[in-house]
Amino acid sequence: MRDSVSILIGGKAGQGIASIETLLTKGFKRAGFYTFSTKEFMSRVRGGSNTTLIRISKNPVNAPVYKADIFVPLDTNAFYHAQDRITKETFVIAKKGNFECDCTFYDHDLESLAKSIGSPIVSNTIAAALVFGLLGCDVKVLRGIVEEMYPNELLEVNLKALEIGAKLGEDNGSCLYCIEPTLSATQTKDFFLSGTEGVGFGAIAGGCNFISSYPMSPSTGVLTFLAKQSQNFGICVEQAEDEIAAFQMGLGVWYGGGRSITTTSGGGFALMGEGLSLSGITETPMVVYLAQRPGPATGLPTRTEQGDLELSIYSGHGEFPRIVLAPGDPKECFELARSAFELADLYQIPVIILSDQYLADSYFHVEQFDIESKQPVHHIVKTDVDYKRYSLSDDGISPRGIPGYGEGFVLVDSDEHTEEGLITESMSVRNEQNGKRLKKGELIRNEAIFPEIVGEGEIVVVGWGSTKHIIKEALEFINDTNIASIHFSWVYPLSEAQLAPLRNAKQVITIENNATGQFAKLLKQHGIVIYAHILKSDGLPFFVDELSEKLVSVLKEIR
Amino acid sequence: MTTRFDRIVEDNAWCPGCGNFSILAHLKEALEEMGLDPLQSAVVSGIGQAAKTPQYMSVNMFNGLHGRALPVAQGLKVSNPSLTVIAEGGDGDMYGEGGNHFMAAIRRNATIINIVHNNMVYGLTKGQASPTSQRGFKTPVQTEGVHVEPFNPIATAISLDASLVIRTFSGNKEHCKAMLKIAIEHKGYVLIDIFQPCVTFNKTNTFKWFKDNVYELQDDYDPTDKVKAFEKALESHPFPIGVIYKGPPKVILEDALRDESRVGDKPLYSSTVDYQRLGIEMEKYI
Ligand SMILES: Cc1ncc(C[n+]2csc(CCOP(=O)(O)OP(=O)(O)O)c2C)c(N)n1
Numbered sequence: 001m002r003d004s005v006s007i008l009i010g011g012k013a014g015q016g017i018a019s020i021e022t023l024l025t026k027g028f029k030r031a032g033f034y035t036f037s038t039k040e041f042m043s044r045v046r047g048g049s050n051t052t053l054i055r056i057s058k059n060p061v062n063a064p065v066y067k068a069d070i071f072v073p074l075d076t077n078a079f080y081h082a083q084d085r086i087t088k089e090t091f092v093i094a095k096k097g098n099f100e101c102d103c104t105f106y107d108h109d110l111e112s113l114a115k116s117i118g119s120p121i122v123s124n125t126i127a128a129a130l131v132f133g134l135l136g137c138d139v140k141v142l143r144g145i146v147e148e149m150y151p152n153e154l155l156e157v158n159l160k161a162l163e164i165g166a167k168l169g170e171d172n173g174s175c176l177y178c179i180e181p182t183l184s185a186t187q188t189k190d191f192f193l194s195g196t197e198g199v200g201f202g203a204i205a206g207g208c209n210f211i212s213s214y215p216m217s218p219s220t221g222v223l224t225f226l227a228k229q230s231q232n233f234g235i236c237v238e239q240a241e242d243e244i245a246a247f248q249m250g251l252g253v254w255y256g257g258g259r260s261i262t263t264t265s266g267g268g269f270a271l272m273g274e275g276l277s278l279s280g281i282t283e284t285p286m287v288v289y290l291a292q293r294p295g296p297a298t299g300l301p302t303r304t305e306q307g308d309l310e311l312s313i314y315s316g317h318g319e320f321p322r323i324v325l326a327p328g329d330p331k332e333c334f335e336l337a338r339s340a341f342e343l344a345d346l347y348q349i350p351v352i353i354l355s356d357q358y359l360a361d362s363y364f365h366v367e368q369f370d371i372e373s374k375q376p377v378h379h380i381v382k383t384d385v386d387y388k389r390y391s392l393s394d395d396g397i398s399p400r401g402i403p404g405y406g407e408g409f410v411l412v413d414s415d416e417h418t419e420e421g422l423i424t425e426s427m428s429v430r431n432e433q434n435g436k437r438l439k440k441g442e443l444i445r446n447e448a449i450f451p452e453i454v455g456e457g458e459i460v461v462v463g464w465g466s467t468k469h470i471i472k473e474a475l476e477f478i479n480d481t482n483i484a485s486i487h488f489s490w491v492y493p494l495s496e497a498q499l500a501p502l503r504n505a506k507q508v509i510t511i512e513n514n515a516t517g518q519f520a521k522l523l524k525q526h527g528i529v530i531y532a533h534i535l536k537s538d539g540l541p542f543f544v545d546e547l548s549e550k551l552v553s554v555l556k557e558i559r
Numbered sequence: 560m561t562t563r564f565d566r567i568v569e570d571n572a573w574c575p576g577c578g579n580f581s582i583l584a585h586l587k588e589a590l591e592e593m594g595l596d597p598l599q600s601a602v603v604s605g606i607g608q609a610a611k612t613p614q615y616m617s618v619n620m621f622n623g624l625h626g627r628a629l630p631v632a633q634g635l636k637v638s639n640p641s642l643t644v645i646a647e648g649g650d651g652d653m654y655g656e657g658g659n660h661f662m663a664a665i666r667r668n669a670t671i672i673n674i675v676h677n678n679m680v681y682g683l684t685k686g687q688a689s690p691t692s693q694r695g696f697k698t699p700v701q702t703e704g705v706h707v708e709p710f711n712p713i714a715t716a717i718s719l720d721a722s723l724v725i726r727t728f729s730g731n732k733e734h735c736k737a738m739l740k741i742a743i744e745h746k747g748y749v750l751i752d753i754f755q756p757c758v759t760f761n762k763t764n765t766f767k768w769f770k771d772n773v774y775e776l777q778d779d780y781d782p783t784d785k786v787k788a789f790e791k792a793l794e795s796h797p798f799p800i801g802v803i804y805k806g807p808p809k810v811i812l813e814d815a816l817r818d819e820s821r822v823g824d825k826p827l828y829s830s831t832v833d834y835q836r837l838g839i840e841m842e843k844y845i
């Protein structure tokens with residue numbers, strides 16, 4: 001019996017990897033396993049070579065591994081594409097002769113089998129059932145899912161395929177990969193969510209009622225998600241002519257009292273720079289979801305990187321406060337997307353939710369949680385005749401009025417302005433207003449979410465955003481009481497309270513999915529000394545096995 | 560005439576004699592005479608001399624960035640459709656920096672009065688060519704004169720089937736006010752391009768030049784005839800002024816987005832979150 005199994009499925013775009021993924025992930029979860037899935041794919045609609053990795057485990061599993069226990073290549077290219085991920089122990093399900101490897105072959109031509117029951121397209125169902133059977137799982141569970149997925153004339157042939165696959169799996173008998181289910185009946189009702197869906201639901205919970213975006217991978221998922229939910233939750237959706245307009249429309253919505261979000265990736269975010277700045281000086285709230293992919297420029301459109309932290313912190317001319325949030329899993333995506341709206345509204349600033357392709361496209365087991373059903377607080381005042389949009393106040397926050405609600409005018413200005421909101425070039429007013437805006441930065445710092453700390457060791461491993469669970473599992477694997485890990489989900493601005501645990505550390509090791517250690521640079525600005533950086537920027541996320549090795553070698557140096 | 564849209568302005572940044580003063584006066588009077596409530600009206604503007612107009616009015620104002628008035632105005636209109644929303648700026652602002660937004664706004668057809676002060680020059684930045692500068696117009700940058708054909712906003716708007724396309728002249732008070740009133744009353748997008756002399760940086764297209772180079776469309780002109788409207792749009796020296804094109808009825812942005820999302824008429828600030836529904840939707844992701 002095993003504690004966890006990793007299953008890799010490879011094939012061309014359009015070959016049906018996604019349907020195997022759906023069948024298996026749903027099946028495994030219902031059969032009682034902690035399940036995780038992630039994908040890497042090329043930037044093309046047809047062809048190429050893509051893979052999906054599914055992991056199941058007796059314990060919570062929320063991160064990818066590099067090496068595959070079971071590999072299902074749907075074509076020859078898939079085999080070569082994923083060659084490095086195969087070991088002696090890998091069980092490869094494919095027709096022998098098509099490829100060579102020092103691995104365990106399960107010689108079956110799934111396509112011919114599918115053809116023999118009349119439909120080549122059901123080879124995916126055979127593959128899924130075969131894997132299911134190999135792991136000793138109850139095929140009845142899978143049957144239920146097939147019935148849900150194919151309620152039409154395709155059902156019968158798929159059920160046939162299911163039986164063939166399951167039988168092949170069982171016949172293999174050795175139970176080399178068998179694994180005992182652990183989830184209770186209630187746990188099988190936990191959520192199975194991607195980062196995209198986490199952000200989408202969080203935005204809804206935060207009262208989002210408008211989205212305007214220009215499509216760009218890997219952010220588009222949130223746009224389509226909210227479009228799909230539009231009627232359920234009264235969300236106005238408009239595809240903008242460009243990212244500049246997407247952001248500006250959002251500002252118009254907030255100015256009128258609505259709550260809007262825009263979604264983009266680095267290239268589009270670069271175009272939003274002036275908008276961020278406008279949000280800053282006009283003190284108009286705005287929420288941006290920035291799903292990173294590797295740059296510069298078009299870079300690797302469908303792959304992952306944490307390369308835009310600095311862009312999100314420094315983009316926009318002039319000086320003004322902002323918040324950058326970097327969730328580490330779909331639950332945090334939900335929570336932080338929800339609070340992004342509250343924070344933007346309360347402090348009248350832009351708030352950026354920083355995710356990436358890996359987190360956006362990966363599915364996690366998320367424990368059921370209560371959605372607090374407290375309506376969002378709109379920090380809006382009814383204006384009176386003497387209303388001044390930018391009245392000076394102790395904390396820097398001026399009560400925000402909106403046009404048409406009250407007896408006063410709401411004047412907002414991208415020029416430096418008086419308390420009333422009219423253009424001015426008075427240096428003293430400039431200093432007052434600039435000071436007022438920057439003062440909010442101090443309040444915001446006090447709100448900073450404390451990082452999550454695991455362990456008590458003197459050597460501290462630091463991560464932020466999507467690497468959270470990869471680091472966690474790598475450290476569990478290394479199992480060294482001398483190491484603690486700290487994960488930041490609130491990455492900007494940093495507070496002294498957040499940094500304190502790092503100041504006491506003997507050595508700090510930063511782990512980032514980029515080439516230059518952008519968060520490490522930020523920490524250094526705060527006087528944190530970094531002992532070592534572990535970086536990766538090839539377009540893929542870290543893998544637990546890979547990261548563990550890298551960590552072990554850094555730890556060796558320390559000792 | 561005094562209006563409820565008047566503001567006491569101590570320090571106006573426009574040059575004496577500038578056509579912007581007339582446009583400001585005509586606009587305030589037109590709004591007043593149409594019975595609009597300043598508190599329920601908003602002027603969104605970009606950056607430039609023209610874009611300073613709302614600074615000199617009693618009205619809600621969003622003075623945003625160069626070129627970006629239209630997207631902000633559209634967002635505002637969807638956010639609260641009961642507001643009267645004007646997007647105002649210069650020829651550089653709307654047709655140059657904001658050119659893509661101009662085309663998209665025409666097609667989206669939100670109820671927005673898009674007022675463009677067309678002085679055929681960049682005023683605020685001291686006299687460079689604008690998209691509407693005429694060929695041969697010399698500037699410190701275009702030292703040998705502009706060598707491209709001017710952008711034709713009227714023809715462009717007609718080709719995109721704008722809901723309403725108007726041209727007028729700041730120096731013709733009656734006409735300009737009458738046109739503004741037609742624009743204010745219209746449901747859907749309106750382009751109102753107003754010829755406006757810049758006394759400081761455009762010594763070619765002066766008050767007299769505009770006066771000599773425009774003529775009013777007669778009552779028998781039918782603005783619903785698209786091909787005729789195109790012909791009119793291509794005429795120059797003299798340029799026709801009046802309602803040049805009136806498109807067939809079409810979908811209005813704020814109505815469409817609100818129908819599609821079932822938001823109804825209420826402003827978005829009064830929306831609440833259906834948490835029970837959220838729970839139900841999330842249950843589908845188990
Ligand atoms: C992004 C950006 N680019 C350039 C400018 C400088 N700028 C301000 S107004 C303007 C052009 C003004 O011309 P127009 O829109 O025709 O207005 P006018 O002053 O003639 O009324 C320019 C280039 C700016 N403010 N922002």
Ligand code: SF4
Pocket residue numbers: 572573574576577578579608609678682683756757758759760
């Ligand atoms: S520069 Fe030209 S447009 Fe600007 S205020 Fe002076 S005259 Fe008017």
Ligand SMILES: [Mg+2]
Pocket residue numbers: 649650651676677678679680681682689
């Ligand atoms: Mg101009």
